[in-house]
Amino acid sequence: MNFKIMSVVFKKEIKDMFRDKKTIILGILIPLLIFPVMYGFMGKSMEDSQEKVQKNLKIAIKDEGNSSFNEYIKSQENITIIKSQDLKKDVQDGKIYAGIEIPKDFDDSIKNDKQVELKIVYDDASQNSSMAMDIIKSMADTYSKGVVKERLIKMGVDESILTPMVIKEDIVAKEKTNVGRMILSMMLPLFLIIYSISSPMAAATDLGAGEKERGTLEPLLTTKASRMNLLFGKFFAITLMGLIGTIASITGLLISFKTSPSLFGGDASVVFPAKTLIIIAALTIFVTMIFGALELSVSIYARSFKEAQTYLSPLSIVGMAAAFSTYMIDVKDISPVYLNIPIVNISVVLKEIINGIYNPMHIILTFVWSGVYITISILFARYMFSKEEVIFRT
Amino acid sequence: MIEIKNLSKEFKNIKAVDDISFKVSNGEIVGLLGENGAGKTTTLRMIATMLKPTGGTAAINGFDLVKEPDMVRSQIGILFGGEVGLYDRLTARENIKYFADLNNMDDKEADKNIKELTELLGMEEFIDRRVGKFSRGMKQKVAIARSIVHKPSVMLFDEPTIGLDVTSSVIVQDFILSCKKNNRAIIFSSHSMQEVEKLCDRIVIIHKGKIIEDSTIEDLKEKYSGNLEEVFVRLVGGKDEL
Structure with missing residues (x-):
């Protein structure tokens, strides 16, 4: 491993992508603005209509x-x-x-x-x-x-x-809860996973199939840099771009929670403790890394940009299906099986911690599994990157 | 110095390169001639360590391409024909510097070499502009500078003038001759007999993965009595008839 070469590749890829207006608009601005604008309009028209x-x-x-x-x-x-x-x-x-x-x-x-x-x-x-x-x-x-x-x-x-019976509600919750928070706990894990899968996709397509299509891959392979250093430089660039996209999207979602609370069942302003935020951030990085590596593997196999996009769609659907499978799950009654299924376990732990449940066993198990998935994904990318039939598949 | 020893490459039972051996001395240009699919690009890709040989090996300045691929790559520069493969959103300088960095050069040395190459190739006006809107000739100059920024002692040219106009072709040809003057060992693969005749000291004709002739142009013409094109057609055609 040559960290200097890896950082050269990483910096170049980040610079290259940030100079692309398309990346900035599609990867950062639109995810950041789409929800506030969309929900803003929906909320405004609903409120106007109600008021009228x-x-x-x-x-x-x-x-x-x-x-x-x-x-x-x-x-x-x-x-x-x-x-x-x-x-x-x-x-x-x-x-x-x-x-x-x-x-x-x-x-x-x-x-x-x-x-x-x-x-x-x-x-x-x-x-x-x-x-x-x-x-x-x-x-x-x-x-x-x-x-x-x-x-x-x-x-x-x-x-x-x-009225023979009068019901008096006595809610068992550590904090004041509301419909908004419940909706947040359902939506946030789902969106975090979906964004972590979809955000690195554009960068992965560009840095694999894009290089092939532009004819820049072959000259790159003739330099002294080893393929592994090239691969890791690209992988970290994809992960960073994915995280930026995810942060932009989630920020957009949280802004719309704040600006259009009526659409989310009331005030959804939730302040998470630091440990929750750290676990959320770690799990988001894990999903981005897993899918970043897998997407780069698929992209390097593809002959062209277009082919890569075609191959990547089913991959993202599989990931999203796993996230959707836990959408309605009750966090108080989690079957241990869920904690051993890729992505599903991450989604389950995200739901738990958003609801203030910290089960150390669940968290450790999911972190260990995530480490395994990341290693497997990187090894797969490494295998694809070292295979002549893949690299020269034109 | 390039020393190819019984090099072979097989793709799914197809022998793309079959037990070839030849040498290229420093300051020598060897033309690699052959029809499409003869095995020229596969040979160059193996020398550049992009493909692993299935048999034999080669030594580049004494470094074995199977055992020391990283060292081999530090010795060679390669210029491809067709798409030059530059990053459109980077400037010409950034494109060249990227390859200097990847070849593990320090900043001072890289900057010095880029300055020299900028003057040599007349790139002063556009060195700090993004290459996306460059003409083919400008791009070719950047690609040349990129291939040689780390001062390799061995140069590989894979049909470098394909699709270029006359002016751009002349830039490439002059560059190849300047490499010879600087005592580099050069392999030049081409389809153009005129170019080969103009530039090469020796030619290796490859057909269906095998070397069918390895000699100087004069010797070839004398042996087969005819111009290079006629000799090539006779040699390749003759082998086909067999």
């Missing part, structure tokens, strides 16, 4: 009997009553969000303890109309409860008879 409906609920009421429910609705805030001859048509045209049809004998029926049918006309294809429907339903519900209460009082019965 909540602040000005445009509805029409068809009520021949001038019922008390009609009065109740009118008394609510932010309601705009619009006159309508044809409820269905006006809902469809978007003139009103929803229409309410109150039967003529509404008040009489309520008075005589009968059940009344209230008809709400809405368009389930329209988000605004669906939201209006929910608001009207909740108004009707509140009104119903009031009627039930009156009826029970009239009958001399305590209203608590309707």
Whole structure:
């Protein structure tokens, strides 16, 4: 091993890639911005739509009997009553969000303890109309409860008879938890693995098949540098580029968690302790190294850039499938089998530590296995790099 | 000095190079002639240690190519024809320096050699520009400088003028002659009889992996009475008929 030569190759590859605008845009800028922009737009349009409906609920009421429910609705805030001859048509045209049809004998029926049918006309294809429907339903519900209460009082019965059981939630968690955090614990391992697999791909394609296609590989092999030094220089450059891509993507994801919390079930701001961050970083580096070496092996086998991309797709699908397999897994009940399956074990430990579970056995086992996978991947890359039929496969 | 001893290479039962032996002294240009697929490139790749021989060996300045491949590579420079294989996003200087570094040169020596080569090849105007937009001739100059920056004593040329225009071909030919003047041992593989006649002291004709002739151009012409092209066709064709 000649570290000087390895660092020469490493530095040259990094310089070369950073001068490529395509690498900067596709590998760093887009992963960094795609989620904040995408979720930003989604969140904004959802919030706008919600605000629009909540602040000005445009509805029409068809009520021949001038019922008390009609009065109740009118008394609510932010309601705009619009006159309508044809409820269905006006809902469809978007003139009103929803229409309410109150039967003529509404008040009489309520008075005589009968059940009344209230008809709400809405368009389930329209988000605004669906939201209006929910608001009207909740108004009707509140009104119903009031009627039930009156009826029970009239009958001399305590209203608590309707709720024989009251549930008091007592959450067992070390820290305050919320839906956002749960979503994060499901998504973060998945995204970390997917990005660690996909981020080194562009660099691996360029440094293997790209060299072959440009005709730069052969001159490189005629220098005094040994193939192993060339391979390791390239491998470390691929790993670094992969990590930069992963960090950009995860930063983008975390920014969107912060800027669009409504899309992730509320505030997802989680501060991880240092040991969690160290383990997350180590596991991310391991996956990047494993796939960086495998992708370089495949890339060096390919005749061209295009061929390398074709071969690399199935490889990434296998890795992603392993990550997906643990998406819904319960971290409190992990089968030992999972801890011996490549990538699956990394995903499981990531889930555990994000949820604040530190099982030393699981962590050590996964680290040891990761070391084995990295060694195997590098040995495979070494084998491919030293094989004449692979290097001169044109 | 190159000394090839019974060198062979077999690919899946096909003998690409079959037991060839010849020598190239310092200050001598030996032309390696042969048709496509005759085994010229395989021979050069073996001498450059890119391919491992399946039989025989070669000594480059006394270093055995099987036992000391790293030392062999430090002795040789190689210039390929066709695509010159430069890094487009690096400058001409960075391309040359990369190869100097890979050949384990220290910075001072590398910078000195690059300066000399820049002047020698007239690259002052573009040495610090990225090679992506260079003309073929400019790229060829950079490739030449890259092949010789570590001052090798043995030069291998694999059809270096293929696809080049006249001006660029002349640059390469002049470079080969300057290598001879500097007492380097040179193997020059080509298809062009005029180039071989112009540059080489001796020629080795290779056909289906075997050497079928190894002598000076004068001796060949005298022996087979004809110009080099006619001699080559007769020799290669004659072997085919056999």
